[in-house]
Amino acid sequence: MNKTITFGIPCYNSAEYMDHCISSILEGSGYAEDVEIVVVDDGSTKDDTLAKAQGWQERYPTIVKAVHQENGGHGIAVLKGLENAEGTYYKVVDSDDWVDADALRQLLDKLRAFIAYDVRVDLVITNYVYEHVEDDTQKVVDYGFAVPKNKVITWDQIGHFNLSQNLLMHSLCYRTDVLRDGGVPMPAHTFYVDNIYAYVPLPRCKTIYYLPVDLYRYFIGRGDQSVNEQVMVSRIDQQLRITRVMMHAYHLYEDVPSARLRSYMMGYFTLMMAVSSVFSKLSDKPDAKANLKGLWDELKGYDRRMYLRVRYGLVGIYSNLPKAGGEKATIIIYRIAQRLVKFN
CATH class of the missing domain: 3.90.550.10 (Spore Coat Polysaccharide Biosynthesis Protein SpsA; Chain A)
Structure with a gap:
């Protein structure tokens, strides 16, 4: 059958x-x-x-x-x-x-x-x-x-x-x-x-x-679950790895003909870059911030149009506020979103 x-x-x-x-x-x-x-x-x-x-x-x-x-x-x-x-x-x-x-x-x-x-x-x-x-x-x-x-x-x-x-x-x-x-x-x-x-x-x-x-x-709700925040922060290298795969899957403005699908996928990819940014800031790994910078630099070199859209949209700006004060503000914004959406 x-x-x-x-x-x-x-x-x-x-x-x-x-x-x-x-x-x-x-x-x-x-x-x-x-x-x-x-x-x-x-x-x-x-x-x-x-x-x-x-x-x-x-x-x-x-x-x-x-x-x-x-x-x-x-x-x-x-x-x-x-x-x-x-x-x-x-x-x-x-x-x-x-x-x-x-x-x-x-x-x-x-x-x-x-x-x-x-x-x-x-x-x-x-x-x-x-x-x-x-x-x-x-x-x-x-x-x-x-x-x-x-x-x-x-x-x-x-x-x-x-x-x-x-x-x-x-x-x-x-x-x-x-x-x-x-x-x-x-x-x-x-x-x-x-x-x-x-x-x-x-x-x-x-x-x-x-x-x-x-x-x-x-x-x-399980403590060892992959979406538990502490677990996600500890696996920031894997988060960056996944985001890289998604980055290199498409030059969105060239490869996706539907404007509405392209807009949706750009939003999804933007969120992945934001998650990478926030969890890199939460990580205590000594190379976390350098690896994050490497990810942003890679995106800029891979597709400048995608980079500009992701980095300088509202989500990109608020997940990458500069200096120590900006970093604290980024984390506060993340905490508010976490409470509202309850995604982990």
């Missing part, structure tokens, strides 16, 4: 919470045979992640596929899932997250209709929800006003995305062939590759559909 969608679940020492993720897809889909779940064990060392994945495969051999690889990091595990995917569509769900049952049923109905009526949709967008376990609160990220609802569109029909509306991995369901055609340049042993996944394939998506359901539930 042809698979409508493959869910790739990268797992690394995930035995404690992966069952919830897998069962949310199985139960939410009604154990549908046109759904595939590829559980990728990324060389786990501390628990029985692989054994658990194999157990799920034994119980549901026509739906769940357990795959093992030597440890390569989150991005390589995402690509391993893609390599093994048989679905027309591909969606990544991290092993500590889960999906909403009713929203999943609506997504499946829509994808099945696209396939049945031979409607080519390259990217389906859904909402995601920050699940803040420390205070038992939720924050829904939706795309109202930015993207027309429930219709097949092109990038020229999108509106303006505000800073909290970036199309993160949690909101994206790509056609599998879009991801495979041209690839996704995920570096090994690097966190934050989801930004590459949510940025590089976009110009290859010619048709888009926004289904306004709260599908993806994004767990926030």
Whole structure:
């Protein structure tokens, strides 16, 4: 049977919470045979992640596929899932997250209709929800006003995305062939590759559909989580590495013909440069500021027009205020944004 969608679940020492993720897809889909779940064990060392994945495969051999690889990091595990995917569509769900049952049923109905009526949709967008376990609160990220609802569109029909509306991995369901055609340049042993996944394939998506359901539930609150602020500051070198990959993916003004998509991607890239700037200022690593300067210099040499737009827009200015007083002001502005948006 042809698979409508493959869910790739990268797992690394995930035995404690992966069952919830897998069962949310199985139960939410009604154990549908046109759904595939590829559980990728990324060389786990501390628990029985692989054994658990194999157990799920034994119980549901026509739906769940357990795959093992030597440890390569989150991005390589995402690509391993893609390599093994048989679905027309591909969606990544991290092993500590889960999906909403009713929203999943609506997504499946829509994808099945696209396939049945031979409607080519390259990217389906859904909402995601920050699940803040420390205070038992939720924050829904939706795309109202930015993207027309429930219709097949092109990038020229999108509106303006505000800073909290970036199309993160949690909101994206790509056609599998879009991801495979041209690839996704995920570096090994690097966190934050989801930004590459949510940025590089976009110009290859010619048709888009926004289904306004709260599908993806994004767990926030574990101390060792990659989006924990202290963890992010400690991994500033990896943040810069990801931002470099995104920088060199496109000369945006030359390579992206849609003005609206180009504007969105410029906004996303600007935010990545701002994050790099802020966390470099928060870092106590002796080379952090020099490495940040190197990143800005590289952007200036790579594409001066992109550099001027990023550096001297409001976000670029306020994330790079000069001297010690300016640095303190930048961090205060970041703290205010953090409280408002609650993104980590």
